Amino acid sequence: MILVTGATGNLGGATINALLKVGIAAKEIAALVRNEEKGAAFKSNGIQVKVGDYDDFESLIAAFEDVDKLLLISSSSDIKHRFNQHKNVIDAAKKSGVSHIIYTGFDMKNLVQSTMADDVIYHAYTADYLKQATVPYTLMNNTLYADLIPIIAGENILDNGISIPAGDGKVPFLPISEMADALAGVVTTPGHENQEYIIAAETAISFAEIADIISALSGKKIAYHQAVLGVYIEQLVKQGISESDAAYMARFAGAIAKGEFETNKSDVEKILGRPALTLRDYLAKIYLK
Ligand SMILES: NC(=O)c1ccc[n+]([C@@H]2O[C@H](COP(=O)([O-])OP(=O)(O)OC[C@H]3O[C@@H](n4cnc5c(N)ncnc54)[C@H](OP(=O)(O)O)[C@@H]3O)[C@@H](O)[C@H]2O)c1
Numbered sequence: 001m002i003l004v005t006g007a008t009g010n011l012g013g014a015t016i017n018a019l020l021k022v023g024i025a026a027k028e029i030a031a032l033v034r035n036e037e038k039g040a041a042f043k044s045n046g047i048q049v050k051v052g053d054y055d056d057f058e059s060l061i062a063a064f065e066d067v068d069k070l071l072l073i074s075s076s077s078d079i080k081h082r083f084n085q086h087k088n089v090i091d092a093a094k095k096s097g098v099s100h101i102i103y104t105g106f107d108m109k110n111l112v113q114s115t116m117a118d119d120v121i122y123h124a125y126t127a128d129y130l131k132q133a134t135v136p137y138t139l140m141n142n143t144l145y146a147d148l149i150p151i152i153a154g155e156n157i158l159d160n161g162i163s164i165p166a167g168d169g170k171v172p173f174l175p176i177s178e179m180a181d182a183l184a185g186v187v188t189t190p191g192h193e194n195q196e197y198i199i200a201a202e203t204a205i206s207f208a209e210i211a212d213i214i215s216a217l218s219g220k221k222i223a224y225h226q227a228v229l230g231v232y233i234e235q236l237v238k239q240g241i242s243e244s245d246a247a248y249m250a251r252f253a254g255a256i257a258k259g260e261f262e263t264n265k266s267d268v269e270k271i272l273g274r275p276a277l278t279l280r281d282y283l284a285k286i287y288l289k
Pocket of ligand 1: 006007008012033034074076142
């Protein structure tokens with residue numbers, strides 16, 4: 001059985017869909033949820049529902065019975081708790097005899113020396129812990145979601161243009177659906193044990209280039225504004241984002257500006273046997289007139 005954590009979230013849910021799409025039977029998939037009600041939709045589709053919380057080791061032990069492959073989608077809890085939660089999942093998986101743990105890490109040039117190391121270092125700690133856990137592992141180091149562009153670049157891009165203090169920094173943005181396909185690919189094809197993959201688009205793109213792509217797609221000239229930090233945070237708060245999340249996103253903008261996402265490598269084609277969706281094709285789904 002394949003168990004997917006974070007099943008109620010964007011990437012976990014998309015990964016379950018991707019597993020079904022490649023032909024895994026619903027009864028061979030288990031969704032880890034924090035409470036039974038959240039699993040109702042999975043249950044009605046024949047997917048097994050396991051109740052467990054990353055903070056509750058015994059609940060994980062119960063949930064991981066009969067699990068062969070475990071997809072650990074990184075936690076969305078408060079950042080300071082994430083490493084310990086991942087450690088709990090890895091320890092419980094090991095104790096339960098799971099044969100392969102796949103973890104969604106993060107693709108930056110250097111997590112430890114990043115300008116936002118406090119926000120991302122848990123991925124490095126988790127990767128190190130997983131590597132020494134003696135259970136076969138695969139690290140899927142995801143770049144930034146393309147799905148974040150309409151949030152971090154300002155609401156209503158077609159009317160207001162793009163607004164983010166990201167300079168000329170580039171990101172190999174990749175849609176969540178592509179990351180999910182790559183996860184399903186690693187779970188369902190052989191040879192991925194003890195490998196570390198970069199899950200990113202082939203080409204990194206700047207926000208000036210994104211403005212040009214959306215201009216061409218929409219037929220409207222889209223400007224790229226380099227909002228100053230305070231104004232950018234205010235803009236996000238006006239979108240309904242909390243002050244602390246807005247400050248967090250501003251730190252991402254700073255890291256993008258410094259080129260911290262320009263790792264210039266992608267293993268997606270190798271895993272999927274087809275090229276990754278380009279950002280232009282993804283944006284066309286949203287902005288093509
Ligand atoms: N690469 C990127 O651009 C990017 C962007 C955003 C986030 N991320 C990272 O990637 C992860 C997946 O992204 P996403 O968009 O799918 O996030 P998401 O939609 O927020 O989903 C997070 C999932 O984690 C579960 N979860 C949180 N705390 C838990 C706990 N203590 N025990 C068990 N489950 C718990 C949530 O369950 P509930 O439904 O019960 O809350 C939810 O299913 C995030 O959690 C974050 O670490 C990456």
